[in-house]
Amino acid sequence: MIIMEIDLRLIGMEKGKQYETIITTVNAQNVQNAAPIGVLCAGKDIVLSRIFKGGKTLDNIISQKEFTVNITHNPELFTMSTLGNLPKDYFNEDNSIKDIDAYFKCEVISIKEAVKQSDPIKKKDEANVIKSKVTEMVINNDIKAANRAFACIIETLANLTRFDIVDEKTKQYYLSRFQENSRVVNKVGGKTERLTMNEIKKELIKKGYEP
Numbered sequence: 001m002i003i004m005e006i007d008l009r010l011i012g013m014e015k016g017k018q019y020e021t022i023i024t025t026v027n028a029q030n031v032q033n034a035a036p037i038g039v040l041c042a043g044k045d046i047v048l049s050r051i052f053k054g055g056k057t058l059d060n061i062i063s064q065k066e067f068t069v070n071i072t073h074n075p076e077l078f079t080m081s082t083l084g085n086l087p088k089d090y091f092n093e094d095n096s097i098k099d100i101d102a103y104f105k106c107e108v109i110s111i112k113e114a115v116k117q118s119d120p121i122k123k124k125d126e127a128n129v130i131k132s133k134v135t136e137m138v139i140n141n142d143i144k145a146a147n148r149a150f151a152c153i154i155e156t157l158a159n160l161t162r163f164d165i166v167d168e169k170t171k172q173y174y175l176s177r178f179q180e181n182s183r184v185v186n187k188v189g190g191k192t193e194r195l196t197m198n199e200i201k202k203e204l205i206k207k208g209y210e211p
């Protein structure tokens with residue numbers, strides 16, 4: 001179904017949160033490409049992405065000034081497009097992925113050098129931040145875009161429930177997992193998710209640990 005009034009909230013995308021998507025692009029020779037990319041919702045029809053240099057997705061976005069954001073929870077699509085490209089017959093003519101739950105098309109507003117960084121990558125000047133406007137939206141099935149914060153919180157809670165019955169080495173491992181999950185939640189989550197992680201942190205402090 002083509003959506004007449006574009007609004008990212010229709011696919012569960014809230015302002016300020018980052019979602020994991022598969023971006024499909026084409027190059028000047030019309031070769032289609034797919035890669036998983038995080039998309040930050042910056043308004044009902046505005047998105048931001050930080051894309052590392054050296055990949056096809058960034059090159060194609062710079063040359064074509066447009067791209068397609070595919071919304072799915074299919075782990076095979078994420079894996080195939082991470083380990084290589086999707087096979088040709090997975091793409092529609094309009095560059096969306098066949099039988100995808102939802103997708104939206106974007107036009108680039110601006111491309112800037114990335115200055116801020118919240119993940120453990122050594123160099124800071126190796127990415128571009130792309131700001132784009134959503135120009136078309138298609139929803140085939142009821143779906144909410146994937147957000148990593150939920151999985152991080154569930155993992156952290158599962159570890160918390162085991163905390164008192166594991167040895168010291170495993171406790172230290174869980175504390176390091178807490179730190180990494182916190183980093184991801186701060187990056188991709190919203191206020192509720194951040195507050196939740198803070199509640200878990202308080203529990204760990206009560207147990208005598210400072211994560």
Ligand SMILES: Cc1cc2nc3c(=O)[nH]c(=O)nc-3n(C[C@H](O)[C@H](O)[C@H](O)COP(=O)(O)O)c2cc1C
Nearest residue numbers: 020034035036037038050051052055056057058082
């Ligand atoms: C869930 C997930 C999210 C990702 N998000 C990003 C991202 O936001 N920016 C980025 O540059 N790479 C991201 N990547 C890594 C790219 O998908 C990966 O580097 C890919 O090989 C780029 O392929 P390309 O050459 O087809 O563009 C992500 C990977 C995964 C699995």
